[in-house]
Amino acid sequence: xxxxxxxxxxxxxxxxxxxxxxxxxxxxxxxxxxxxxxxxxxxxxxxxxxxxxxxxxxxxxxxxxxxxxxxxxxxxxxxxxxxxxxxxxxxxxxxxxxxxxxxxxxxxxxxxxxxxxxxxxxxxxxxxxxxxxxxxxxxxxxxxxxxxxxxxxxxxxxxxxxxxxxxxxxxxxxxxxxxxxxxxxxxxxxxxxxxxxxxxxxxxxxxxxxxxxxxxxxxxxxxxxxxxxxxxxxxxxxxxxxxxxxxxxxxxxxxxxxxxxxxxxxxxxxxxxxxxxxxxxxxxxxxxxxxxxxxxxxxxxxxxxxxxxxxxxxxxxxxxxxxxxxxxxxxxxxxxxxxxxxxxxxxxxxxxxxxxxxxxxxxxxxxxxxxxxxxxxxxxxxxxxxxxxxxxxxxxxxxxxxxxxxxxxxxxxxxxxxxxxxxxxxxxxxxxxxxxxxxxxxxxxxxxxxxxxxxxxxxxxxxxxxxxxxxxxxxxxxxxxxxxxxxxxxxxxxxxxxx
Numbered sequence: 001x002x003x004x005x006x007x008x009x010x011x012x013x014x015x016x017x018x019x020x021x022x023x024x025x026x027x028x029x030x031x032x033x034x035x036x037x038x039x040x041x042x043x044x045x046x047x048x049x050x051x052x053x054x055x056x057x058x059x060x061x062x063x064x065x066x067x068x069x070x071x072x073x074x075x076x077x078x079x080x081x082x083x084x085x086x087x088x089x090x091x092x093x094x095x096x097x098x099x100x101x102x103x104x105x106x107x108x109x110x111x112x113x114x115x116x117x118x119x120x121x122x123x124x125x126x127x128x129x130x131x132x133x134x135x136x137x138x139x140x141x142x143x144x145x146x147x148x149x150x151x152x153x154x155x156x157x158x159x160x161x162x163x164x165x166x167x168x169x170x171x172x173x174x175x176x177x178x179x180x181x182x183x184x185x186x187x188x189x190x191x192x193x194x195x196x197x198x199x200x201x202x203x204x205x206x207x208x209x210x211x212x213x214x215x216x217x218x219x220x221x222x223x224x225x226x227x228x229x230x231x232x233x234x235x236x237x238x239x240x241x242x243x244x245x246x247x248x249x250x251x252x253x254x255x256x257x258x259x260x261x262x263x264x265x266x267x268x269x270x271x272x273x274x275x276x277x278x279x280x281x282x283x284x285x286x287x288x289x290x291x292x293x294x295x296x297x298x299x300x301x302x303x304x305x306x307x308x309x310x311x312x313x314x315x316x317x318x319x320x321x322x323x324x325x326x327x328x329x330x331x332x333x334x335x336x337x338x339x340x341x342x343x344x345x346x347x348x349x350x351x352x353x354x355x356x357x358x359x360x361x362x363x364x365x366x367x368x369x370x371x372x373x374x375x376x377x378x379x380x381x382x383x384x385x386x387x388x389x390x391x392x393x394x395x396x397x398x399x400x401x402x403x404x405x406x407x408x409x410x411x412x413x414x415x416x417x418x419x420x421x422x423x424x425x426x427x428x429x430x431x432x433x434x435x436x437x438x439x440x441x442x443x444x445x446x447x448x449x450x451x452x453x454x455x456x457x458x459x460x461x462x463x464x465x466x467x468x469x470x471x472x473x474x475x476x477x478x479x480x481x482x483x484x485x486x487x488x489x490x491x492x493x494x495x496x497x498x499x
Contacts (some may be wrong), residue, residue: 003333006128008487011359016059019052020356021062026364027067028074030402040327041487043099054334055349059356059411061327062310066118066360068323069266069306073110078103079390081210086266087300088205088432089274093287093294100290110166110299111368114319117252119299121307124256126354128311139261141448142459146468147261148441150335151268153435153472165426172417173434176204177468180439194406199414203398204435208428210394214387219419243298247277251300258301259308266305267436271429273297307357314350 042061052060072087077094090110097106103252179188180198189195236244248391254276259297277293278284287294313324331338343350380388398411421428423494445459452458460466 003347004355005352006348007353007355008358010094010348010352010355011059015053015354017359018055019060019139019248020063020359021363023063024067024367026060026359027069028065028071028351028364028368029063030068037044038056043332044325054336057334058327058328058329058349058353060331060351062356063324063360063363065327066305066357067364068302069303070114071365073114073295074107074367076108077106077295079210079386080213081390081394082205086270086305088209088267089270090208090302092274092366092429093291096288096290097292097295098290102292103291105240105292106290106295108369109240109296110235113244113248113251113300113302114367115195116248116324117255117302117304117366118307119358120249120252120450121256121259121304122354122357124359125307125310125357128260139464140450140462142462143464143468144261145459146462146465147443147450148268148437148444150468150472151271151439152441155393162425165424166430169421169426169428170430170434173431173436174438175439176431176433179436183445194404198439199410199435200402201432201436202413203410205432206397207414208418208421208431209433210390211415212422213412214391214394215415215419216422219386226407235375240292243283243292247273247293247297248300249371250276250280251297251302252304254297255304255306256308259305260311261308269301270298271303271433274429301344307376310357314342315473323390332403362394392437 042064069086072082073094075088076091077098078085080095082088082089082091094106094110097103110257126339175188178197179195181187181189181196186196251269251273254273255266258269259266274294274297275298278287279292279358281287281291283291283293309324327464336349395408395411398407399405400470418428420426421431448458449456451477452461460469
């Protein structure tokens with residue numbers, strides 16, 4: 001606590017506080033723009049910070065990171081356009097809430113959930129960072145592979161009433177994830193060298209959500225006038241609070257450990273949080289139509305994972321996300337090398353950075369919570385102008401990924417796929433899960449088999465892997481028993497699963 005108080009003394013100096021505010025504002029802004037994420041922003045600002053003190057620069061970068069994780073939820077909720085891949089799940093229920101006139105409530109639960117999860121995650125970071133290195137490095141490829149299989153296995157909970165359509169979406173996602181030459185052999189590249197590195201998840205998410213939605217709206221504009229979306233009340237009701245606080249805590253419990261894992265990230269815990277809330281909710285009829293739990297849990301998991309990411313970065317010098325990798329480059333440019341002795345060698349810098357995370361969380365809440373009703377009024381912009389803007393920023397975001405016009409062609413093709421999925425009632429979430437987890441799953445499987453010289457038994461050679469497989473077996477048995485006890489036929493209306 002004494003070190004943390006000294007860190008607050010460092011972080012609350014006028015200069016460092018100014019850099020924290022700049023970082024949070026920049027992070028929120030770039031989170032809103034699809035494709036222009038915190039990693040690119042930090043990379044672009046690297047040359048600017050060479051003349052700035054290391055503590056100020058790192059405090060600003062941390063603010064950008066936290067702000068970017070929150071900013072992506074705004075367009076996910078309002079425009080069905082994820083600014084970050086980790087905000088994809090937020091769009092599923094958040095956009096439905098917005099269309100039902102509850103955009104302010106969705107934005108508020110996202111802001112408060114981000115604050116709660118970010119604060120708890122930062123506390124855990126302060127407590128665990130000095131001692132976590134040994135635990136993190138003990139997990140090998142078999143454990144990561146088992147965790148990914150569990151996430152893929154859990155997707156069966158969100159396949160909708162039509163399992164066939166759900167598995168079609170899942171296999172489409174896995175097929176898109178296979179594109180590239182990551183294994184040394186070209187797959188599904190059709191002879192194009194520009195597909196050698198695969199298709200970036202941001203391009204896929206923006207195309208399926210934003211372009212598909214815009215095309216769908218355009219196809220129906222002339223048939224019937226669209227209803228004016230009401231802004232609704234600008235505050236959360238008592239019911240909203242009671243339905244949100246448990247998902248905030250559960251999302252935090254998912255997000256922080258996955259963020260701390262070298263093969264973690266924010267995508268898997270947000271998926272698991274959504275699936276968990278869908279299983280535990282007392283209002284199952286609202287899922288798919290705008291359930292507040294489906295926004296609160298994933299957003300908390302998203303921000304808790306940001307705090308978790310800093311654990312391996314500071315304790316063993318291992319970045320687990322693109323933003324963390326760029327922050328590591330910034331540290332090395334200042335002659336700093338994170339590792340087991342980093343906290344002892346640079347206490348003022350490290351504890352100032354950790355204290356600034358609390359400040360960044362508070363700033364995000366203070367800045368974004370009052371703006372929720374203002375953001376919600378974006379929905380009252382006439383639909384042709386609104387979707388023209390969405391198409392412009394979606395194209396800008398896709399182009400900025402690789403600065404290649406080829407990505408714009410991919411955006412169009414995948415956008416038509418998103419339109420077709422809406423037309424035939426194919427759910428979007430399994431496709432996104434397949435795209436994200438497919439390559440990661442293959443990478444961990446390949447690593448495990450290479451280390452063991454092809455011995456398959458290595459996949460269950462670690463205690464964590466065994467525990468995960470036991471959990472999957474228990475879940476499978478529970479699903480089989482529940483399906484035999486309550487064979488309820490799905491209503492016909494639910495067959496038309498909304499994308």
